Amino acid sequence: MKYKNSEMIYKKAINIIPGGVNSPVRAFKSVKRSHPIFVKKGLGSKIWDEDNNEYIDYICSWGPLILGHNHPRVLNGVKEAIELGSSFGLPTKMEVELAEMVCKCYPSMDMIRFTTSGTEATMAAIRVARAYTNRNKILKFEGCYHGHSDALLVSSGSGLLTDGYQDSNGITEGVLRDTLVVPFGDIEGVKEILSKEDIACIIMEPVPANMGLIHSEGKFLEEVRKVCDDTKTLLIFDEVISGFRLALGGAQEIFKIKPDLTTLGKIIGGGYPVGAFGGRRDIMEMIAPVGRVYHAGTLSGNPVAVRAGIETVGYLMENKESIYKTLEENVDYLTDKIKEFSKEYDVPVCINKFGSLFTIFFTDKEKVEVLKDAMEASEEMYAIYFNTMLEGGIVTPPSKYEAHFISLAHTKEDLNRTLEVMEKAFKNIKECYNGRK
Numbered sequence: 001m002k003y004k005n006s007e008m009i010y011k012k013a014i015n016i017i018p019g020g021v022n023s024p025v026r027a028f029k030s031v032k033r034s035h036p037i038f039v040k041k042g043l044g045s046k047i048w049d050e051d052n053n054e055y056i057d058y059i060c061s062w063g064p065l066i067l068g069h070n071h072p073r074v075l076n077g078v079k080e081a082i083e084l085g086s087s088f089g090l091p092t093k094m095e096v097e098l099a100e101m102v103c104k105c106y107p108s109m110d111m112i113r114f115t116t117s118g119t120e121a122t123m124a125a126i127r128v129a130r131a132y133t134n135r136n137k138i139l140k141f142e143g144c145y146h147g148h149s150d151a152l153l154v155s156s157g158s159g160l161l162t163d164g165y166q167d168s169n170g171i172t173e174g175v176l177r178d179t180l181v182v183p184f185g186d187i188e189g190v191k192e193i194l195s196k197e198d199i200a201c202i203i204m205e206p207v208p209a210n211m212g213l214i215h216s217e218g219k220f221l222e223e224v225r226k227v228c229d230d231t232k233t234l235l236i237f238d239e240v241i242s243g244f245r246l247a248l249g250g251a252q253e254i255f256k257i258k259p260d261l262t263t264l265g266k267i268i269g270g271g272y273p274v275g276a277f278g279g280r281r282d283i284m285e286m287i288a289p290v291g292r293v294y295h296a297g298t299l300s301g302n303p304v305a306v307r308a309g310i311e312t313v314g315y316l317m318e319n320k321e322s323i324y325k326t327l328e329e330n331v332d333y334l335t336d337k338i339k340e341f342s343k344e345y346d347v348p349v350c351i352n353k354f355g356s357l358f359t360i361f362f363t364d365k366e367k368v369e370v371l372k373d374a375m376e377a378s379e380e381m382y383a384i385y386f387n388t389m390l391e392g393g394i395v396t397p398p399s400k401y402e403a404h405f406i407s408l409a410h411t412k413e414d415l416n417r418t419l420e421v422m423e424k425a426f427k428n429i430k431e432c433y434n435g436r437k
């Protein structure tokens with residue numbers, strides 16, 4: 001692989017964009033590379049960089065591209081929408097269409113509001129929860145990421161963890177005081193806080209995927225639901241990743257739990273900028289112009305993005321019987337082999353998987369269940385894995401704290417090619433560690 005053009009672009013980028021990137025994980029820092037690859041195009045399961053290197057992609061834009069890059073149905077829909085205009089600042093019929101489609105898949109959502117990102121969706125959902133309950137404090141779980149609004153950058157996952165910290169600077173003490181945190185799965189911790197404090201809402205990824213993928217138990221989610229009911233605390237499921245990915249109706253469909261509010265993003269925009277929050281009518285009707293909780297956006301419900309969402313969600317609704325099964329089978333195909341490599345090359349791994357998501361933790365631990373377990377997994381081994389994969393033409397997450405995303409465009413041929421390179425990665429890790437003994 002040659003990276004001359006990417007390197008040249010990066011040299012310009014670091015002078016003008018902090019770290020050379022517009023979202024920190026893209027910098028490839030924790031996987032010990034001097035610069036990221038700059039992507040030129042994507043099609044199906046593949047992307048190409050500015051040096052024309054071809055890669056099978058396991059990032060898939062961090063989730064939106066469940067159908068793969070530039071799926072023909074999405075592309076055609078977007079082309080049609082663009083012809084009609086880019087943005088109006090006035091409502092369009094398509095927003096209502098997507099709203100109806102999403103609410104049909106999420107029975108907990110009587111009403112929905114579109115935003116431009118997942119960050120805006122969680123930020124607005126919390127504002128509504130505070131107004132509804134007349135309480136200030138919120139509770140989140142360690143290592144869960146809910147976007148980059150102030151209140152949620154406390155004990156956060158994703159890019160913060162990757163760069164070795166969890167609370168962002170630049171957040172007022174007041175905001176920090178109002179966000180309480182417990183480890184994921186710690187129901188006693190949740191109960192204790194809710195018995196002592198007035199909490200507006202619990203916000204959680206029902207299946208955490210931003211400290212690597214973390215196993216989630218229906219029993220825990222049920223208990224959280226119950227303690228929320230007992231204390232009149234609202235429950236927000238942040239399904240920005242899990243929504244339409246684990247099942248059409250997200251984690252709430254799988255675990256049969258109704259949150260009061262749900263946040264969505266990624267897949268509902270089919271690769272274009274959309275987020276959404278929605279839930280019970282009596283809560284949602286607090287939002288302006290019906291009520292006095294303000295939420296707005298110049299590009300909220302942008303027609304091009306909404307059309308991409310309609311096509312993506314439409315495709316998933318029409319093919320739901322086969323899609324989720326196929327994706328899961330393909331993940332199993334990869335992870336079963338990875339377990340074999342682990343044994344053969346004596347490289348310890350714990351693999352967490354759910355539907356079309358999986359994370360390989362290089363660790364002796366049998367289970368990775370909380371942030372602490374994920375933090376103890378080897379970053380060094382992950383870096384060898386990542387770099388071997390990249391050199392072999394496979395893009396995997398440039399952080400041990402993220403999940404691999406698989407799309408419908410990934411073929412058996414792609415998976416077999418991926419496994420060939422993965423085997424090499426395990427060999428490299430073994431050689432590197434044996435050499436040190």
Ligand SMILES: Cc1ncc(COP(=O)(O)O)c(C=O)c1O
Pocket residue numbers: 062117118119120122145146147148205210238239240241265266275
């Ligand atoms: C669970 C979760 N919530 C919220 C967000 C924020 O979404 P966005 O990046 O669109 O602002 C993310 C982003 O990865 C996420 O994974």
